[in-house]
Amino acid sequence: MEKTATELQAPIEMLPLGDSAIIIRLGSSIDEETNRIVMNLSRRFEEKPFAGLIECVPSFVSVAIHYDPLLVKRSRAAAELQHATIFETVCARVQTYLSLGQLNASGQAARTIEIPVCYGGEHGPDLGLVAEHNGLTEEEVIAIHAGGIYLVHMLGFAPGFPYLGGMSERIAAPRHQTPRTIIPQGSVGIAGKQTGVYSIATPGGWQLIGRTPLALFRPQDEIPSLLRPGDSVRFKPITERQYKLFLEGEL
Amino acid sequence: MTIKVVRTGLHVTVQDLGRFGFQKYGVIAGGAMDTGAARAANLLVGNADNEAVLEITLTGTELFIEKDTLLAICGARMSVTAGGELLPLWRPALVRAGTSVKFGACQSGCRSYLAVAGGLDVPEVLGSKSTYLRGAIGGFFGRALKADDVLAAKAPSLLSERMEHALRLGWNGSFALPHWHASHFAIADNLADPIIRAMTGTHYELFTEASRAGLFSQSFQISVQSDRMGYRLEGTEKLKLAKPLELLSEAVANGTVQVPADGDPIVLLADRQTTGGYPRIAQVASVDIAVFAQLKPGERFRFERITQQEAEQLYLDSERDMRMLKAAIALKFNAAK
Numbered sequence: 001m002e003k004t005a006t007e008l009q010a011p012i013e014m015l016p017l018g019d020s021a022i023i024i025r026l027g028s029s030i031d032e033e034t035n036r037i038v039m040n041l042s043r044r045f046e047e048k049p050f051a052g053l054i055e056c057v058p059s060f061v062s063v064a065i066h067y068d069p070l071l072v073k074r075s076r077a078a079a080e081l082q083h084a085t086i087f088e089t090v091c092a093r094v095q096t097y098l099s100l101g102q103l104n105a106s107g108q109a110a111r112t113i114e115i116p117v118c119y120g121g122e123h124g125p126d127l128g129l130v131a132e133h134n135g136l137t138e139e140e141v142i143a144i145h146a147g148g149i150y151l152v153h154m155l156g157f158a159p160g161f162p163y164l165g166g167m168s169e170r171i172a173a174p175r176h177q178t179p180r181t182i183i184p185q186g187s188v189g190i191a192g193k194q195t196g197v198y199s200i201a202t203p204g205g206w207q208l209i210g211r212t213p214l215a216l217f218r219p220q221d222e223i224p225s226l227l228r229p230g231d232s233v234r235f236k237p238i239t240e241r242q243y244k245l246f247l248e249g250e251l
Numbered sequence: 252m253t254i255k256v257v258r259t260g261l262h263v264t265v266q267d268l269g270r271f272g273f274q275k276y277g278v279i280a281g282g283a284m285d286t287g288a289a290r291a292a293n294l295l296v297g298n299a300d301n302e303a304v305l306e307i308t309l310t311g312t313e314l315f316i317e318k319d320t321l322l323a324i325c326g327a328r329m330s331v332t333a334g335g336e337l338l339p340l341w342r343p344a345l346v347r348a349g350t351s352v353k354f355g356a357c358q359s360g361c362r363s364y365l366a367v368a369g370g371l372d373v374p375e376v377l378g379s380k381s382t383y384l385r386g387a388i389g390g391f392f393g394r395a396l397k398a399d400d401v402l403a404a405k406a407p408s409l410l411s412e413r414m415e416h417a418l419r420l421g422w423n424g425s426f427a428l429p430h431w432h433a434s435h436f437a438i439a440d441n442l443a444d445p446i447i448r449a450m451t452g453t454h455y456e457l458f459t460e461a462s463r464a465g466l467f468s469q470s471f472q473i474s475v476q477s478d479r480m481g482y483r484l485e486g487t488e489k490l491k492l493a494k495p496l497e498l499l500s501e502a503v504a505n506g507t508v509q510v511p512a513d514g515d516p517i518v519l520l521a522d523r524q525t526t527g528g529y530p531r532i533a534q535v536a537s538v539d540i541a542v543f544a545q546l547k548p549g550e551r552f553r554f555e556r557i558t559q560q561e562a563e564q565l566y567l568d569s570e571r572d573m574r575m576l577k578a579a580i581a582l583k584f585n586a587a588k
Contacts, residue, residue: 015453018534019562021504023453030499042275057274057502059526064502066271069563070570085560155277156500156526159386163500199277200386217277219388224377225276 012098014091020069022090026103027061030165034061035153037103039230044100050093051075058229059154060163065090112232115197115212117146117188118243123211130173130190130207142237144171145188145195145209150233160199160217160225164233167195179205186212188235199225210237213246253317254367256400260311260354265371265390265402266521268301270379274525280505281381281389284479284521284544285362287569288326291436292366294577295323295343297411297584302370303380303390305402307363309547312354314365316346321368321407321415327360327545328439334425342432345418350425360439360545368411369404383522413584431583433576439545445552447539450562452508452531454498462490466532467556471516475548479522482543489514492530500528506535506543520544536562538569 013025026041027034042058045065052071057064069086076089083089119142120127131138150164157163172193180203183189187198189206198204199216216226227233238246256263266289269282283289283306290300310329316322323343324331331338334350340363346352354363373380373391382390391400407415418427434440455463465488474483490510503509507519509529518535519527521544535543536557546552557565 016450016534016559017453017502017504017531018450018506019537019559019566021502023501025501055272055274057525059501060499062501064504066274066502066504069566073567086563087559154500154526155275157277157524159273159276159278161277202385217386219278219376219386223276224273224278229275 014094016087017064019087021064021066022087022094023062023064024094025062030060030153032151032165033104035151035165035230036106038063040103040105041097042229044097052090059156065094110230110232111228112149112234113227114234114236115188115214116238116242116246117210117212117235118238118240119145119188119210121240123243124188124209126173126176126189126207127209130171130209133173134171136171141171141209144168145190146235146237148235150195150235152227152229152231152233154229155225155227158199158202158217159219160227162196162199162216162227162233164195167193169193173207175205176207177205179203183208184211186214186216188212211243213243253404254320254402255315255317256396256398256402257313257315257351258311258398259396260307260309260313262308263312263396264306264382264384265303265373265380265396266306266382267303267380269521270377270381270383270389273377274502277525278377278386279383279522279525281379281383282521283364283381285326285364285438285541287436287438287541287573288362289364289366290573291341291433291576292323292325292364293370294573294580295325295341295433296321296366296368297343297408297414297580298366298368298370299408300573300577302366303373304371305365305396307354307365309361310354310357314352316348316350316352317401318348319415320346320348320404321411321418322346322365324363324365325433325436326363326439327357328437329357329360329363330355331363336424336426338426339428339432341434341437342428343414343418345415345422345427347422347425359442361547362545367404368407368415372403372405410581410584414580417584436572436576438542442542442545442550445542445546445550446555447543447552448536448557448562448565449506449508449533449539449554450536450557450559452533454492454496454530455532457492457494457496457530458510458532459491459493461488462492462532466490466516467554470551470553472551473546473548474515477548479520481517481519481523482546484516484518486515490516490532496530498528498530500526503527503531504534506537506540507531508533508535518543536565538562538565
């Protein structure tokens with residue numbers, strides 16, 4: 001696999017996640033380059049799944065594949081019959097995807113999703129704390145948060161919940177010591193150097209700076225998430241009135 | 252058929268074998284905790300193994316059968332009565348209209364699966380009928396069942412109809428039974444001193460030597476803070492990393508054993524999050540997840556280390572058993588015709 005060795009900084013690791021899943025680790029730190037390779041590989045598996053593949057779960061630096069061991073075994077080609085384990089067959093199949101072309105190509109056209117946010121007030125009870133913590137005014141926090149472009153590195157934790165990369169450290173703030181028992185759906189928060197949007201109501205410890213009227217989890221849709229891994233996100237400040245109009249479907 | 256819920260007891264939800272294809276969007280897989288029992292219950296009434304069933308936790312559930320219903324109950328070892336008479340588990344039963352089915356004392360195990368001929372009639376959401384409570388989707392209006400809910404079944408398969416026809420000749424009070432059963436799948440009958448087979452996890456080598464050895468030598472107790480999402484374990488020794496480690500979140504699987512900073516492992520189960528960020532010390536073999544899922548808070552067990560190859564072989568063997576059950580049932584009723 002000379003080609004892949006030159007494409008990637010770190011050696012690719014393939015690790016069993018039990019007897020029906022594999023983790024393909026493509027790097028060790030959060031960066032856009034590694035994440036692009038993750039998304040490209042994940043897309044390859046989805047476009048042309050091998051027999052037995054159930055689904056792919058991309059994350060910051062790895063792609064996991066859940067598979068059906070029985071279907072993998074039954075579909076073994078002649079060359080795969082000598083494998084001692086089904087996992088070995090899966091590894092061999094994964095290798096063929098790694099060797100197909102450039103994994104670090106810029107890939108398909110990225111989508112940019114705009115998320116309207118009503119900052120502060122009842123929707124963002126911790127905006128003042130985040131400002132104070134960083135020696136900024138609330139308006140400055142909003143300007144910095146809404147001024148960034150964020151990459152969706154992965155979805156997890158809750159349906160449609162994005163792990164976003166790219167927040168300015170100037171507005172970083174520690175989590176609450178005691179998590180709130182319930183955080184309303186749509187709340188936009190900051191935790192350490194991360195920002196994100198609570199896609200459904202859950203308990204949580206993030207500093208809440210605003211709220212979006214957009215639904216991130218969309219179970220009635222074929223793709224049940226507003227955001228997809230690899231998307232870019234931009235936050236757009238809206239007023240309380242616009243927030244209400246949006247919820248009423250008039251904006 | 253229709254079934255009316257009289258009392259739910261602790262917790263009753265509709266489940267199938269899980270929701271797949273949406274984990275990349277953070278949508279949990281869900282599904283029956285003891286898939287072996289859920290599948291067997293379906294096969295015993297002539298359904299495909301993935302039909303929607305009721306997952307009944309512990310005791311206290313009472314159901315009223317409004318029309319004659321071909322059903323099967325598999326899973327926990329508990330006394331179930333129909334019309335006051337003991338209803339045998341792990342075999343189909345044609346239950347007469349107007350009968351109350353009560354889930355009573357639980358000897359071992361904690362989850363029962365009730366399948367009805369045709370499968371429960373609930374809509375598919377994102378390719379599955381499993382209830383996802385936090386997402387409020389799937390199953391019966393996205394929620395757990397409560398008193399006065401009424402469940403209906405889809406049209407039965409030809410096989411189900413033949414089974415029902417054959418049983419109709421042998422009414423004996425409130426229900427009719429065949430002579431055979433499938434109790435060789437009854438995991439909950441053998442839960443004394445359970446051994447759960449597991450492989451080492453992706454971060455196993457990063458734990459201290461004592462923790463690595465301790466994982467397979469000490470006995471663990473299931474904490475009361477356990478649910479469909481995961482079981483928290485309490486052992487005599489806390490499990491510790493050899494040195495501190497910051498991990499990036501990545502996918503987890505059913506049976507992944509992760510260790511948060513407090514050193515008490517958590518075994519992730521059906522309603523697990525799709526991704527996790529704690530070090531993974533072990534992974535329960537697929538075949539033993541059903542065994543594990545029948546353990547109750549307060550019960551103890553030990554892990555036994557097996558290899559990848561052994562886990563795969565156990566999985567293939569259990570799938571062969573399940574296919575044999577299916578074939579045996581089909582043969583019985585095609586021959587009887």
